[in-house]
Each structure stands twice: as C-alpha cells, then as structure tokens.
Amino acid sequence: MNEILKTEDEVVRWSVKKINDDTTLIEFELKRDLVPEDLKKINPPDAVKNKFANTFIVLSGRGPIWLYGFLIHFYHPTKGIGVFDPRLGGAVVVSSHSPNKKVGDVIKWEG
Numbered sequence: 001m002n003e004i005l006k007t008e009d010e011v012v013r014w015s016v017k018k019i020n021d022d023t024t025l026i027e028f029e030l031k032r033d034l035v036p037e038d039l040k041k042i043n044p045p046d047a048v049k050n051k052f053a054n055t056f057i058v059l060s061g062r063g064p065i066w067l068y069g070f071l072i073h074f075y076h077p078t079k080g081i082g083v084f085d086p087r088l089g090g091a092v093v094v095s096s097h098s099p100n101k102k103v104g105d106v107i108k109w110e111g
Helices: 036-040 065-074
Strands: 002-008 012-020 023-030 056-060 080-085 090-096 106-108
Touching: 036 065, 056 065, 056 090, 065 080
Parallel strands: 023 056, 056 080
Antiparallel strands: 002 012, 012 023, 080 090, 090 106
16 A cells, blocks of 8 residues: 555545545544634545545544545545445445445455
8 A cells, every 4th residue: 555645624534545446445544633614624635636536445433424425425436435444445326326335335445
C-alpha cells in the first residue's frame, strides 16, 4: 500500500493510500470532537483533482455517523464506497457504480 496524499483541514487529518489499482483507502483522524457546524469546514481530499475518482473508496476512521453520511455523499461520483470494519478485516461496500462489486460485498486486502 503506498501513500499518495497527506493533508489536513481545520478539524480533520486525512491520509490517502492506494490499496491496489482499483481501491483507495481514505483514513481520517479528528483533531477534536466535532459539532454539526464543522461539516461546513471539512475539506476531504478531492478524488477528481487527486486522480483517484476511478477507484473504489474505502473510508476508515472514528467519527460520528453524520460525518460518514457527509463523506459517502462527497465521494458518490467515484466507482463506489466501502466502510472499513476491523471485525471483518475489510470494507463493506455501501455504494457501487460497478458490476464487479455490489452493495454488501466485503473488500479485503493484505497489509
């Protein structure tokens, strides 16, 4: 897995890593407890600008459910979105624009 971007905004640190040619991991770490108004300040890595829009996005990090809702909407234009679940050792596909991965599939990887 190779890191392609590290960035941060006022409230979140972001790390973008290529899992493979088809999948990109976006990890986030909150700098403090969030309040709903913080969604106006959050600036996730842009999939088009950073050239990973043609991949599945895996989201990983501790945050409120409404932050995940925001991120899933933000990354909707990508190939699909999964949410990492350490109990499953992979990411559950929650949105897909590909016939190769369906909602409910688990994306697994080594490393």
